[in-house]
Amino acid sequence: MTAPRVVSVQTGLARPLMVGGRRVLSAIGKTPVTGPVAVGRLGLDGDEQADLSVHGGLDKAVYAYPVEHLPTWQRWRREAGVTLFDEPLPFGFVGENLSVEGLLEHEVWIGDQWVLGDLVLRVTAPREPCFKFNAVTGLPDAGRRMVEGRCSGWYLAVVQPGTVHAGVAVTVRPGSRGMTVAEAFMARRVKHIR
Template sequence: MNARVVSVQVGVSRPLTVGGRRVLSAIGKTPVQGAVPVGPLGLDGDEQADPSVHGGLSKAVYAYPVEHLPDWQRWRREAGVCLFDDALPFGFVGENLSTEGLLEGEVWIGDQWALGDLLLRVTAPREPCYKFNAVTGLRDAGRRMVEGRCCGWYLSVVRPGTVQAGAAITVQPGPRAMSIAEAFLAKRFKHMR
């Protein structure tokens, strides 16, 4: 398995208009160049507007597979919300790390990722929220994320270090009791009951 970080993004909290009201959000992430320091609470220069759902020690870093971006582009095109057919930018779903080579069914809670001097641990799937729907331009983005099993995942910082685009991801297997895909579906099913 050749997994790697394709791009690294950070963002700050800014007002976002959702359904006619303004809320604070840091979902807008933009790529940065070079090595970015990563501490216990995430990447330097990155913020989370609502630490009750994003951020903190167990959700310090959000990773998302670039393999899903063509699906989001197609869904947006079919819904008539994308004006151009350009590829979606890295950071489109609010991820810190745009990754390649690992999908939700191959990522396990408790696995550790070594990226040079940085060591991360996979902790949980990302769950969609109303801000995600607004940013994608799709009212049913959350449903599409569930049906496509394309949620991405959170990581905690085991050992601080730096990360940069092009970094190889060396997976150190954990207990392998539950994949991100299984955890995501279990959470979504629980919320639907």
């Protein structure tokens, strides 16, 4: 097993995005940054969220996503004819702030704390896909694929502000261990289906 670490750090500003012929504001477009980035209670310096009803705020200040899922998204895009190339997808592809390695949804527990140097984060919830996510991936069924593949990533709250940088190790402090991110994601999906 790979020791958990942050592979890349991304930020992005809110800007117009064309979705189904209409213009919406979105900050899903994240690009990698170099060097340490300050992280306050509401997230990374230089990062924005466009729709605070579903992203951002104290409980969803930072979004983490496993790099292990990127080859699957690349394959799905190739199979759907969205791309003909085998180039790896860029970090930030799904709008994540932290591209992480060595932790997957079934191994990450709601309430666990992550210590990254002087920064402490707490796992709060899985990400749920939205219509903007479908547009950015180029797959009209990207949300369904995220659900079926159980590859949601997760949100984190900032317990202790600090800095984050690519390469920093993630030390996990176990919380109550009541539910994993994968279990919480599937519980939410079942609730929405009913």
